[in-house]
Amino acid sequence: MGSMTMAAGLVVAAAPAASAADSMTDLGVRLSLADHSEVVAGGGKVFVTAGDRVVVTDTEGALLGAITDLAGVDDVVVTPDGAHAYAALPDSHEVVEIDTAALAVTRRIDFAAYSCLTDLALSGQTLWTAHGCDLYTGGVVTRLDVSAPASQPVTVLTGQSTTPTIAVAGNTLLLSAPAASAADVLVYDVSAGSATLRGEIDGGAPTTSSRPDLDITPDGSTAVLAFSSGFESWDLASLTKLRDYGQDPTVRGQVIDFAVSPDGDHLAGGWWLGDRGVELYDLATGATTYTQKIPSGWPTPRILTMAIAGNDVFSVLYTSGTTNLRLWRLEDATLLPSAVTLSAPSEGATALEPVTLTGRLTLPDGMALGLRSLRVTRRLPDGTSTSLRHVKTKTDGTFSITDTPPTAGTVGYDVSWPGSTTVRGSTASASVVVVHQSASLTLAGPRDLVLGNRLYFWGTLKFGDHAPATRPSVTVNRGNPDGTSTELGTVQVSASGGFKISDLPDQEGEYIYNVLFLGDDATTGTNDGLFVTVRAGSV
Structure with missing residues (x-):
């Protein structure tokens, strides 16, 4: 999947603090505004292209190492089992195979016969590549069996009038259409190894008149197109539009990149020129299931590229001025949302006397609440915190916390539910103004x-x-x-x-x-x- 076009001058409003389990990792590399980065995940690792290297972290964002001295990495894909990654090196006209356990290059595949390698896609054991330097120079799509040690690339399509952007899954290949119909996407059947045109997705609506970025769900059933104003999904059997995502003309923002989850259930969108940050959508319903603003604390961060691994969303952030790349991990972002509310008494409290706070845990529709255990933490004015006794919800999700503040001042309380295998945990906070005891x-x-x-x-x-x-x-x-x-x-x-x-x-x-x-x-x-x-x- 190719990245959306970037522009300078991003101004991001301050965002609320991310979850305590989220992480931000400085990747230790710098890129200029014109440089390109991609991120993919597999086999318990995350791979980020950065100039002459591929930086590798684990799925909690901890640095593991890097494959260095590469001739300008433009794209990277990883096998479903995570055993190998493939990186496109347009400057040396080759694709390198990386052993993800050893973090070392184990094979170099020659693409000297094809100029300007721009895009990779992996479907099973077949690696698809797109080539093309300029308009009207004849873009080329090839395929290569990576399971065969001496396999050579085979030309599948040629003569494209634009530099191709591709996505492949199963027996379906998506290809950005010629410049005359910039918003259209061509759909090919590649079950026989060659490419047979099945039809096209008409992206010619006024709001989608620019050339889209594209992806395809792993089962090959649904195409996802990204335009500056939002996203669309299309059924690839009937070539009909299914639904829109994130397209809200009343909210300022522009799509910069996106990712589809490996199970095909979730779409993560990255936004800029507004206050939207990362948004997740349910592909089947179009519902927005998660939002998180771009983190503040350093100048003008922007999203370069995104990936979904397990329940987490990974975004590579570029910071103008420092130009350091950071890997931003949003834990459990793909899980169903829950919500915790917490309210303190408006009249405040007195030190050394009991005070009661009330709240409610809300779970997704159709899920039984039951008796859920909640963790409670008290924060004192001096900055220290203490874990209090857990509380349990009633069957309707309500709960109460009774505590005796040991000091006067503003005393904070945090209550959190850890979540489950299908539902994301949530946290709420409230403060009580505590006066001195007489x-x-x-x-x-x-x-x-x-x-x-x-x-x-x-x-x-x-x-x-x-x-x-x-x-x-x-x-x-x-x-x-x-x-x-x-x-x-x-x-x-x-x-x-x-x-x-x-x-x-x-x-x-x-x-x-x-x-x-x-x-x-x-x-x-x-x-x-x-x-x-x-x-x-x-x-």
Whole structure:
């Protein structure tokens, strides 16, 4: 599949953060705006063409290595079992076979008889190639049996007036039509090894008057065409249009590339010049099943090429200015969508007192909700987070979370459902404004004391209506009759919130005992005082 035409000056609006399981990998290579890149996946690996090399990652985006010193890679395909990849090298007029386990070139296939190798397609063990340098120079399509060690390319079509773009699956070959009908696609039967024209797909509507990019579902039943304004699917038995995808004239955007999933169920579209990013569509119904904006955080990223592997979508992103290529992985993008909502009480909460948040898990139509376990995380204002006890939904999908915030400030809660083998997980967040808990402190004891006797008094510290669970300390100060002040130290409160203080005044007069709790992240400060008169005893 060929890439759509690019243009400079992309401006992308800020996008929400992607899923925590998504990934972004710097591929360690740079391309200019005019360079070309393709991405394919197979055998648990992802292959990205980048100038003179093919960079290889695993399906989580981790770099595995690269096949280097290649004469300008233009396209790459991979066998269904992932054992071999084939890369087109137009500068050296050859296709190289790559052992994907060893990440090494094992065979070079000579295409010197065919100029300007532009496109590859692989169907079973047959490699199809398209050639053509300029308009009206006679584009050529060849086939080659890659299972035969000494196989040579065989010309299947020639004399095309434009540089061909091809897609092949089963016994069907799609070919971009001559320039006079730029939006049309020719459909050939190649069951006998040669190409027999079956008809054409009429893409001549005003909105699809440009030459389309094209692909075909692996079973050969459906053609997918990409135009700047969106996508179309066509039934290849009747050559009739099935449906449109993503074509919304009210939303700014232009298609830049697309991919069809190996099972033929999903279409991933990449957009630019707007705020659309990546969109997934159900090929059978046309429904949009997933959207994700282009990630922000570095200048003007754009999608160059896309692939679907398993449940994940991979996009190669180009960043103008730095020109670094990045591999953007969207995990589980092809799965059916779920949704989690979470709501916090509008009146906020008080630290150290229970607060309840409510939410709902929604699954695709027809799927029983049952009792689903949800993971809950609490985020405190200092940036730390704690995993709380899992909660379970009721049979209607509703759930509640009750927690006691340990601190004041804005406390965040994240709730997530991990998903299943067919349904994508989802996450929701909500924040609660938590105010400080009120603290109170009371002192009791004798108000008169005979000089030379020890003074004992006691107190109680409360947070709201309860004793402090953390057993904090209070500070005790004594105001002396001569106007000086003496710090008597700190006393830790008991589990019930009580504490005792003793002192031995050394002169007659009026004393002021003050007990202070300074407060903390959860509670306000408080204090209380006690006046004590010390007098001389009787003789």
